[in-house]
Amino acid sequence: MVTASLAVATVLADAEKTSVLLLGGRVRSGTMATVDHWTTRMLADFVIDLAYVGANGISRQYGLTTPDPAVSEVKAQAVRSSRRRIFAGVHTKFGAVSFCRFAGVGDLEAVVTDTGLPAAEAQRYSLLGPHVIRV
Numbered sequence: 714m715v716t717a718s719l720a721v722a723t724v725l726a727d728a729e730k731t732s733v734l735l736l737g738g739r740v741r742s743g744t745m746a747t748v749d750h751w752t753t754r755m756l757a758d759f760v761i762d763l764a765y766v767g768a769n770g771i772s773r774q775y776g777l778t779t780p781d782p783a784v785s786e787v788k789a790q791a792v793r794s795s796r797r798r799i800f801a802g803v804h805t806k807f808g809a810v811s812f813c814r815f816a817g818v819g820d821l822e823a824v825v826t827d828t829g830l831p832a833a834e835a836q837r838y839s840l841l842g843p844h845v846i847r848v
Contacts, residue, residue, distance in 0.1 A: 715761060717752055717787055719745040741784070748783040753790040764795035766816070767802055770809030773837060776818050778811035785813030792816045800843070804829030807838075818843060 715734045716722050722735040736755050738747035766788055768777040777800060779785050792798055798821050807830055818824075821843040826835075828847045835845040 715756075715759060717747045719747075736787075738787075739783075741781075744784075746784075746787075748781070748787050750786075752787045756787065756790040756794050759794050761791065761795035763797045763799065764791050765799050765801055766791060768800065768806060768815070769811040771800060771802060771806050771818065771824075771838075772808055772810050773818060773841060775810050776814050776820070777816040778809075778814050780811040780813065782813050785815045789815040792820055797822045799823045799825060801825045803827055807834065817841075 714725055714731055715736065717736045717738070719735070719740065722733050725731055725733050736747050736752045738752035739749045740746070741748055766777065768779055768788070770778045777788070779788065792815065798816070800821050804827050807826070818838060819842040823844045823846060824838055825846045825848065830847055832847070835847055839845045
C-alpha cells in the first residue's frame with residue numbers, strides 16, 4: 714500500500730499481510746500528508762494497480778479539483794501512475810470546483826458516494842465514463 718498520509722500509514726502499519734510505503738515530502742499541517750516534488754518524484758517511479766483518490770470538488774465540466782497546487786500535482790501524478798482510479802467522496806463534493814484541476818471525470822473507473830447525490834446527477838456523471846455507485 715502506498716500513501717502520502719501519515720494517518721493512513723499509521724493505521725495500516727500493523728495490519729497483517731500489508732506492507733506500507735509512505736511517500737516522502739513536505740508534511741502539510743492539518744492534513745498530515747506529504748506533498749511537493751519529492752512526493753511526485755517517488756510516485757513517478759511506481760506503477761500503481763488501483764488508486765483511491767479524493768478531491769475538494771468534482772464537477773462534470775472541470776473534473777477533480779483541489780485548492781492547493783502542491784496537493785494537485787501529487788494527485789495528478791497518482792492518476793498518471795495508476796492503472797485504475799476510483800474517486801470516493803460525499804455528495805457535497807459534486808458540483809464544487811477548486812483552484813487546481815488534477816484529473817477528469819473520464820479518467821475514473823468508478824465514483825463512490827452517498828445517496829445524497831440524486832440518481833439523475835449520478836447518471837450524468839456516469840455518461841462521462843465512470844461507474845457511479847451510491848451507497
